[in-house]
Amino acid sequence: MSSTTSHHEGKARATARKSGRKKGPATAARGTRGGLPAPGHHLSLLRRMLAIRRFEERCVELYSGAKIRGFVHLCIGEEAVAVGVNQALRETDAVVSTYREHGHALARGVPADAVMAEMYGRATGCSRGRGGSMHLFDAARRFYGGNAIVAGGLPLAAGLALADRMRGSTRVTCCFFGDGAFAEGEFHETANLAALWQLPLLLVCENNLYAMGTSLAREHAQTNLAMRAASYGMPAWTVDGMDVLAVEAAALRATESVRAGNGPHFLEAQTYRFRAHSMYDPDRYRAKSEIEEWKGRDPLKGLAELMSSEGQLDDRVMEELDKEVLAEIDEAVRGAEEAPLEPVSDLLRFVTSEPGSTA
Amino acid sequence: MSTLKAPTGTSRPTTYREALREGLREALLQDERVFLMGEDVGRYGGCFGVSLGLLEEFGPDRIRDTPLSESGFVGAGIGAALGGMRPVVEIMTVNFSLLALDQILNNAATLLHMSGGQLSVPVVIRMTTGAGRQLGAQHSHSLEGWYAHIPGIRVLAPATVDDARHMLAAALADPDPVLIFEHGGLYNAEGSLDETVDAVDLDTAAVRRSGTDVAVITYGGSLPKALAAAETLAGEGISAEVVDLRTLRPLDDATLMACIARTHRAVIVDEAWRSGSLAAEISSRITEQAFYELDAPVQRVCSAEVPIPYARQLEEAALPQPATIVDAVRRTVS
Numbered sequence: 001m002s003s004t005t006s007h008h009e010g011k012a013r014a015t016a017r018k019s020g021r022k023k024g025p026a027t028a029a030r031g032t033r034g035g036l037p038a039p040g041h042h043l044s045l046l047r048r049m050l051a052i053r054r055f056e057e058r059c060v061e062l063y064s065g066a067k068i069r070g071f072v073h074l075c076i077g078e079e080a081v082a083v084g085v086n087q088a089l090r091e092t093d094a095v096v097s098t099y100r101e102h103g104h105a106l107a108r109g110v111p112a113d114a115v116m117a118e119m120y121g122r123a124t125g126c127s128r129g130r131g132g133s134m135h136l137f138d139a140a141r142r143f144y145g146g147n148a149i150v151a152g153g154l155p156l157a158a159g160l161a162l163a164d165r166m167r168g169s170t171r172v173t174c175c176f177f178g179d180g181a182f183a184e185g186e187f188h189e190t191a192n193l194a195a196l197w198q199l200p201l202l203l204v205c206e207n208n209l210y211a212m213g214t215s216l217a218r219e220h221a222q223t224n225l226a227m228r229a230a231s232y233g234m235p236a237w238t239v240d241g242m243d244v245l246a247v248e249a250a251a252l253r254a255t256e257s258v259r260a261g262n263g264p265h266f267l268e269a270q271t272y273r274f275r276a277h278s279m280y281d282p283d284r285y286r287a288k289s290e291i292e293e294w295k296g297r298d299p300l301k302g303l304a305e306l307m308s309s310e311g312q313l314d315d316r317v318m319e320e321l322d323k324e325v326l327a328e329i330d331e332a333v334r335g336a337e338e339a340p341l342e343p344v345s346d347l348l349r350f351v352t353s354e355p356g357s358t359a
Numbered sequence: 360m361s362t363l364k365a366p367t368g369t370s371r372p373t374t375y376r377e378a379l380r381e382g383l384r385e386a387l388l389q390d391e392r393v394f395l396m397g398e399d400v401g402r403y404g405g406c407f408g409v410s411l412g413l414l415e416e417f418g419p420d421r422i423r424d425t426p427l428s429e430s431g432f433v434g435a436g437i438g439a440a441l442g443g444m445r446p447v448v449e450i451m452t453v454n455f456s457l458l459a460l461d462q463i464l465n466n467a468a469t470l471l472h473m474s475g476g477q478l479s480v481p482v483v484i485r486m487t488t489g490a491g492r493q494l495g496a497q498h499s500h501s502l503e504g505w506y507a508h509i510p511g512i513r514v515l516a517p518a519t520v521d522d523a524r525h526m527l528a529a530a531l532a533d534p535d536p537v538l539i540f541e542h543g544g545l546y547n548a549e550g551s552l553d554e555t556v557d558a559v560d561l562d563t564a565a566v567r568r569s570g571t572d573v574a575v576i577t578y579g580g581s582l583p584k585a586l587a588a589a590e591t592l593a594g595e596g597i598s599a600e601v602v603d604l605r606t607l608r609p610l611d612d613a614t615l616m617a618c619i620a621r622t623h624r625a626v627i628v629d630e631a632w633r634s635g636s637l638a639a640e641i642s643s644r645i646t647e648q649a650f651y652e653l654d655a656p657v658q659r660v661c662s663a664e665v666p667i668p669y670a671r672q673l674e675e676a677a678l679p680q681p682a683t684i685v686d687a688v689r690r691t692v693s
């Protein structure tokens with residue numbers, strides 16, 4: 001896989017890094033000074049990525065202890081995409097996600113307790129125990145799941161964007177999906193519709209090189225995804241998905257352009273999952289050396305190193321950060337353990353709307 | 360095609376197609392969140408002419424032509440409903456809806472439950488169903504029973520001009536997804552629209568003709584055939600009650616069982632295939648709930664278990680016809 005890796009390493013990382021630092025106005029709004037982001041901003045990105053990492057590591061333990069069940073797909077290694085993209089979104093924007101969405105949900109601000117309680121199938125879960133790991137929802141935060149049909153969320157996202165477009169709103173809808181989803185008709189139907197109707201849609205393809213066990217080259221006749229997306233007539237960029245600053249910068253640039261009425265944009269984040277596809281997957285299709293190589297580009301480590309070299313981070317701060325994050329997760333687990341079960345007598349609720357709901 | 364007389368008051372002649380169009384027009388006028396979207400609904404005027412003229416009146420934003428992307432635009436309708444709009448999505452025929460089945464089943468019908476009650480999906484999806492126009496298998500199937508299998512959606516089948524005129528408004532008032540199946544053979548059917556009616560009740564089946572000897576239970580495009588059969592039977596001294604289901608999900612058990620309690624016999628007419636059909640479901644419910652009321656086994660008149668053929672005589676032979684309904688009734692009353 002060295003050719004793929006070097007393709008990843010290539011100019012995307014260089015240009016993305018450049019735009020990440022130099023893009024004055026975009027990052028300035030987020031607290032940069034003289035081209036250099038203020039310490040607080042970097043630290044907050046690191047904290048969010050760490051919160052996702054530790055949350056998912058806890059999920060592994062809980063899964064092994066049979067506390068949580070079902071299909072659980074972790075995004076360890078891909079945190080920079082969730083955090084970087086969400087950084088560019090506003091509260092009023094919408095997010096549509098997949099079954100690998102813990103990171104997206106947490107980065108969107110869905111409380112860790114509500115996500116953890118959902119994994120436990122509890123009444124306090126963000127989907128009242130009816131969704132589980134693959135179906136997290138939070139209507140108040142405009143987080144629309146949580147879709148376990150590969151590519152199934154794409155048309156929905158176009159529809160959310162259409163609703164905004166028809167009402168003249170400048171809100172953005174952001175849709176996350178994988179390289180596997182890119183092969184589905186629904187991606188292409190959505191890209192065509194969105195470009196045809198100039199919908200305010202940001203399509204974020206998390207290219208982690210695999211659809212379950214099928215590598216990019218074995219699933220796509222043409223592996224240059226951005227080029228294919230661009231063929232629909234939308235701006236399409238590739239970014240180093242292991243570099244949160246690069247992702248943030250690219251996402252800011254894309255969302256600004258979407259908001260300005262330039263129709264849909266496509267962002268390919270080249271990333272990698274450090275763990276198997278799901279908790280069931282023995283991961284026999286990837287070379288150990290490939291995984292290790294990518295682990296060398298851990299997005300958390302990358303940002304931490306940058307911060308250390310700029311004197312923004314030392315071991316003590318890092319330890320503090322970790323303690324804080326772990327305490328939050330402990331709290332979420334404790335909350336979930338103690339939370340009531342959704343009563344079986346409520347089994348048939350929410351199949352249709354309850355009296356009093358209005359159309 | 361037989362015509363249906365309005366029960367009371369002032370009435371005016373109209374076609375099923377015009378009645379549907381009036382319903383759409385009213386919806387578009389009353390709520391600016393409503394828009395119509397589908398293949399050829401705009402410039403072309405709808406492939407069955409239902410939306411003819413609406414583009415001129417409401418413009419291309421609200422009468423929105425889509426590319427041939429059933430999954431894409433049905434999913435976009437669901438997303439737009441989540442986003443606060445009231446989309447009416449037209450799919451040319453139920454045969455093509457299978458390309459959007461994932462969106463209908465896995466998203467529209469499922470999101471409310473999966474989200475623990477947070478995300479309701481007020482989308483309305485209209486499509487044509489049924490055979491009888493020599494269009495061959497891929498344009499002639501009746502798959503509404505498959506959709507009626509799915510919890511989380513409401514399935515409607517207007518069979519009269521009054522229902523065609525008013526069901527859309529009721530569907531739009533429902534906070535959940537509603538599928539409306541329009542039988543292709545009915546668009547040209549004429550009826551008299553009852554002008555005293557301004558709303559329909561989606562929860563109850565309608566007794567379209569009362570009778571005492573047998574309940575003929577049907578819906579959609581088979582209703583005129585059932586009424587024609589009842590007319591013939593009346594000439595033989597057999598009094599058939601004809602029940603129009605109107606709503607295929609949820610089924611109105613109460614009205615059905617009341618009919619069985621009156622007539623003690625049932626014939627179900629359903630243009631879908633017999634195996635695993637809605638007719639099978641209704642028959643089963645009658646056995647579960649009204650077994651001791653029955654004086655004869657429940658009969659079913661369904662389509663032959665073949666892909667619907669093109670040749671006229673074959674197609675006719677494949678579908679329920681007034682004569683086959685009459686035969687089935689005779690068997691139950693003899």
Ligand SMILES: Cc1ncc(C[n+]2csc(CCOP(=O)(O)OP(=O)(O)O)c2C)c(N)n1
Pocket residue numbers: 100148149150151177178179180181182206208210211212277
């Ligand atoms: C329509 C559909 N087909 C197959 C599957 C089974 N499946 C679940 S995840 C997956 C791989 C998807 O890969 P990708 O889109 O790249 O996302 P990733 O898992 O890498 O994040 C497959 C085949 C599914 N859930 N839905």
